[in-house]
């Protein structure tokens with residue numbers, strides 16, 4: 001493929017519509033082609049700006065009611081030449097396309113283990129952090145540097161622990177934007193794999209079963225603990241993410257039971 005073809009793929013890439021093989025090919029090209037990289041950066045910047053700052057309005061329930069009650073049960077049919085019910089035809093076309101949209105949305109919402117696009121966001125953030133070389137805002141394997149770095153930047157304190165001795169080296173942290181909120185991303189290296197561990201507060205999820213899925217060639221593991229929601233993602237094996245979770249759990253339990261918070 002040449003640059004022209006890669007540029008055609010850019011919006012699909014931003015919308016996470018590429019399959020894993022094409023995505024990898026795309027990443028390899030962009031990493032080695034400054035022109036395409038610049039173009040891609042500009043496009044994804046625009047995309048995230050719109051997502052972050054774009055105005056959104058939800059249709060109120062009474063509007064839905066009004067539209068439904070204004071709809072006839074059956075559009076009038078006229079067989080007389082020159083008296084085509086154009087208005088109804090146009091309206092019908094509009095209705096058909098919005099019906100198609102509703103069907104699409106329905107399929108999307110009904111997709112198994114779908115969490116309303118959150119998984120896709122996790123994959124995008126992980127992929128973006130690798131692609132643009134923006135893994136960390138604070139690069140340090142010293143948990144006493146990473147944890148305080150988040151202070152004042154977030155309204156919660158993410159657990160930042162290094163498990164280098166167990167094969168999971170904390171290489172830093174960064175702020176990320178996931179599904180409409182600012183989250184902490186803790187970055188681990190496990191052998192040759194990078195693990196992004198996204199953390200944010202979410203009450204009422206404790207006790208939710210751990211969720212393990214694979215998306216676009218990545219493994220994702222989600223769980224909740226002590227009012228925090230965790231999403232780990234990597235191209236490592238599922239059991240590697242589970243092990244990271246166990247290490248973290250043990251560390252948090254240890255701190256909680258000894259009553260000392262670092």
Ligand SMILES: [Zn+2]
Pocket residue numbers: 002003006029033035036
């Ligand atoms: Zn190129």
